[in-house]
Amino acid sequence: MCESQQVAVREVVITNTHGLHLRPVMKFVDIANQYTSEIRVDKGEGSEPVDGKSPMAMMVLEAPKGTRLRIQATGVDARETVDALIRLVESKFDEE
Amino acid sequence: MEIIQGISVAPGIAIAPAVVLDAEEYRIPHRHVAPGQVESELNRLARALESSIAELQEQRTALAAQLGHDAADVFNWHIGVLRDASVRRSVEQLIRAKQHSAAYAASFVMRSHQRRFMQMSDPLLAERIRDVRDIERRLVRHILGESREDLAHLSREVVLVAHDLSASQTAQISGTRAVGVVLDAGGSTSHTAILLRSLGRPSVIGVKDVSTRVSGGDLMIVDGTHQIVIINPDEATLAHYRSEEQAYDRLIVELQSLRELEPITKDGTRIRLNANIEFPGEAKTTREYGADGVGLYRTEFLFLRGEGEPTEQEQCRAYAAALKGAGGRPVTIRTFDLGADKYTQEKHYEQERNPMLGLRSIRYSLQNLDMFKTQLRAILRASVHGPVRLMFPLIISLMEFRQAKMTLHDAMEDLEDEGVPFDRDIPVGIMMETPAAALLCKELAREVGFMSVGTNDMIQYMLAVDRGNERVSRFFTPSHPAILRVLRDVIRTCQRQGVDCSLCGEMAGEPLYTLLLLGLGLRDFSMAPRNIPEIKKLVRLVTIPQVERVARKALTFETERQVTNYLRDATKKVLPGDPIY
Structure with a gap:
């Protein structure tokens, strides 16, 4: 693996009323796609990680309000990627 | 010739050959391609993705312009999925590794995602399966190209x-030459019905099995005014409808010219003609029909988008948009009339045996106070953008009205504490739509700011008839003598108590009843925007003593048939040769 690769992981709980529905999902992947890092998102122990840049995968993840998400980024901008996504989720996707 | 009854969602007449869209999916011609064709299949996929996205972007813009951004938002996800690199990789892999055709591979991948949605426990998320089907159909259509009839490019x-x-x-229909729509499925409050109504093409839905009974090319007559569909009409019927259609078209043109004229009777009484709307974006277009304001803004659409409970901010934005669109003319917002619909029925652990008599409307709001308060806060916050009136639906008692008003006061106090500006003197009224409320009209009139008669529910509850039930829907009529008496009493009581009374049921937009309602003393009507010119025309042709005579006479009859015949004759005398009935 290339030296400049970093891995960043953080967890966040979904608190907006609708959870990951149409609009929040699009906001999430729109931000995710601004970064070069690979992004994996899962719902904790034993759940299968999905591609955080994929609108389909993020919807299929099935994450209503109260779900704990684990967001992992791998790449040169891993840290910034994860921070930006966490900020979005914590701000309730700027919807409320 | 075959005549089938359905539920009308948009009036008017359409005559044209049928194009039948399969209930089934597209039949995909080839599953496998020759090894040499893999590259060209990959190119087909790339082109189809691009053109699907372009088409969606166009539709999104068109829909947003027409109905506002909320209605168009769902397409963003569709576009996102078509740009989704993971999805595209899986499709391309199937083409490369298994030499599947692009159409088959795309369909296969979308189907596997549909199965995941099917297993979901959250009903709102599971609903998204329809969107995935939608995306699949669009993509496959673009891959297969012109081999299928494309709605947007119909030549006739x-x-x-x-x-x-x-x-x-x-x-998509708005941009096509589809002049009418007929569906097997549907209730009059479904998402599709609401969109069809806004588009204004003659449409009849809930026509059992029609899509299997009709073959492509069969001549169809859609009579949205009489809620029927005629398949392969005989000569005489066709001739009759052709002349009706022409007369209707002439009438529409003539009615447009009425827009600038005021709805004043021949002897100088100003009548208010308001519009009923479903989407905030419609508020602006009601001006084109010459509406005095919005007499009924149904807010349920915020729920029917399928994203669950709308947030305070979403709602506030929608209400503010409606108020701004109305441009200073008053807007009456009705609080959620939920219940007996998909959203609430899915939330119940047990299905209600009789949802129309169940936990619906104001009862549902009063049992879900957080939701209710959120809506009230949103309406109050929006109230700084223009004159707004607040209306509670399905009230049956004073207690209910007081409870609702108390919740409103709570919301007001909270906003005051937070220093948020709003209109403290917002008029608060009720829908007069239950027999109980009608009998308590005098008592209610002392406490409410205004009343609006909802004849659809009033007739349903008075006559004990579900008009969506085809076996009894013929009993549903505003002409029933009992309905006439209730209307007389409610309008009279409001006049005596000095309370504004309007009528916002479908009856308000039916020319057959205009003379009667004016004669009973009604001065404020609210109806589908497109009915306004027709009603205005009638208003301008009569005098108050004349319509009072009509109303008095109508009240003397014992059967609905006599009432209907009499009103038809009376209206024809005012408007000879009018084809609306």
């Missing part, structure tokens, strides 16, 4: 026949 006028239409298919 058609009547669209289908089992059901998705939201995006329905939205």
